[in-house]
Amino acid sequence: MKRSHGSGSIQQRGENSWRLRYYVGDARHETTFRGTKKEAETKLRSLLSDADKGVHVAPGKTTLNTWAAEWIALKAAERQHKTVARYEDLLKKHVLPVLGERPLQKIEAIEIKKLYASGMTDLAPRTRHHVATVLKACLHAAVDLKLLQTNPAAIKKPVAADSDVGQALEQDKIVALVEGFRNSTLFDLVFVMSFTGMRRGEALALRWSDFDPEAKTLRIEQALEYTKKYGLRFKEPKSARGKRTINLDDGLVDQLIVMRKLALRVVAGIPDGENVDLSLVRIPTDWLIFPAPDGDMNAPRHPDSVTKQFVNRAEKILGFSIRLHDLRVSHGTWLLDQGVPVHVVAKRLGHDPSVLLRVYAKRTQKGDEAAADTIGQLTRALSKGPK
Template identity: 30%
Template sequence: MPKRKRSVHGGGSVYQRKGDGRWVAKFKVEATGKWRELYARTEKEAYAKLQQALFEQKQGTLVTAPQQSLQAHMEHWLQVKRLELKDGTYTYYRVYTEAYILPVLGHIRLQKLTDAHIQSFYADLLEDVSANTVRLIHGILRTALEAAVRWKKIPLNPCKTVTPPRAVKKELTYLTLEQAQRLLEGARNHKLECLLTLALATGMRQGELLALRWTDIDFQKATLHVTRSLSYRNPDGTGYEHKVEEPKTASSKRTIPLPDFALEALQKHRVQQLERRLKTPEWEDKGLVFPNDTGGYLWVDPLRRQLKKLLQEAGLPVIRFHDLRHSAATILLAMGVNAKVIQERLGHSHISITLGVYGHVTESMQLEAITKLDDQFKRSKGGQP
């Protein structure tokens, strides 16, 4: 018979196996009701393992799930996240996981994954991608491993003791007022004229503009209602498709007052669209303000190419479509428009986002304010400005 001893603190036992002489610490897992055995070379080591396991069980950190690889866990985690995330966010999680995390760390058993593995992974990544990209990957992996802790797969999240690279602040790309005017001048009578005009006048996101319908515009009140967004996604890796969804955040649903030049561009564009519609028998009426040639959703790749060509022809720096949004906000800030008003036009959830993104403008405005303040006080003292 094997030599058996009761645990000092109860809740399990320690005994020596007769066959190979190994020591066994045995206890019941409260979450499953099943007995678990831990093996050790000495009696002292067996007691230490038992006490540690009972402590983890009391603290709620005892691992109760079966062992699996990081890849198996990440794939299951992505399936769960698919139910709660928007297509855009889910796609970015899936693509970064499959492109970067799984090829290097996927084979490692989840319970064997250490902070040293992850830190070395980040160091190697920095040779090929930017620090900001590594930080994005770190955010995905940290969140996935936090889920592993909640699901009792691992006791602690190794990402918590890993140091990601410092974020590098990117220079914001935008057009000045004079450059924006040059772009619109070059786009006169072009099929993108109205789209670019509205982008610069409202600061709307690309998806919000491409999902815009004529029923969203109130010409009498000179307002525009943002209620939906068009995404161009490949969430499951099976092919790209258009999808109309809720805007990015609750604050993204908003009403934007329109200036006269934007209203005039919309009215002109509507007449042109009606004429084109009459000449197109296969027209698909979705009520879109900015459809493709047959009334359906506009694909973004041709849009980007046409924008690039217009910028080059106008002698302007090549920027992304999203940078028109930055341009709209920068122009308004430079004109002295209140940041709260700009926040509401852009649909930012907090004014701190607006001020954080466009701090370059507010800094120059601060310098301008100081100069004006200095001039005023010099005048009040009879000095020379």
């Protein structure tokens, strides 16, 4: 629909400075433009054309600081608290100190390129990639709400280095690592995480009601997370795929049964070593499989404390330079190496199959070697070379 309030006006304010006034419907707008008069006229025509097309963005002085705070508040209503806290932390640490005071509508792509090129050189490649992803999403939301016409962060993002995603240990190394935690308070947790591939928060949220020894399964219904704002809290898994049931091998089942018997003794108040029938004892439904070591069976362990203990023992005592999350990477990679179908591995890990292929599959060498051997059987039969 055409406008009914003329073609707008241009008023000179100073040398190469112009005030542009125009209407969109019944609303009058004005903005300052710096450049030649001809350029100002071109800008006015562009604004009027946008108004006619219904894509006009009203001039505003909102800074990136202000919009980032509003965006974080909006995201908090729709995403997991820990995820949103991570978004906020990345913006506050790496973007807002440089661009926070800039008016949202004046930020240009070249400024963001400079930020990536020189303002984040001390960050790990994957962190730089995450910063760029969050900033792009933040500004894209501003475009959706017509606070911006185009997204200046819609440029090539810093590449996330594969090495930052995690490392995959061979299974003999994983076995040695798990054995190295025997007689420590983390042994059972490391054992289960290593051979199920579950996330730290998923493992720490497991309750005895999630374990079915007859069906040989563990059900994942929740995850534990910690944020500065909310402290420790149980939540839905990271994604819809996170809710799943994991099939267990006999070794895992046996280990969990041993752990459950210890929990049953606690319920019944029976000390270790005393031979009694525990078949009639029932564990409270809210008791955790991996509770805090203070004796309160429904009090969760702090995730950060678990990670710190794991890394300290793995590095200082066992000589492994590894993250707790690498147990998950190792498990997924090993399953792929064994020829387990991608969709099966993805379901077990609660992963998107495409993410699994992008992140895990590129770490497998045995799978590629096996593929080469299989293809070789065919090509040898067809080859004209020496048999």
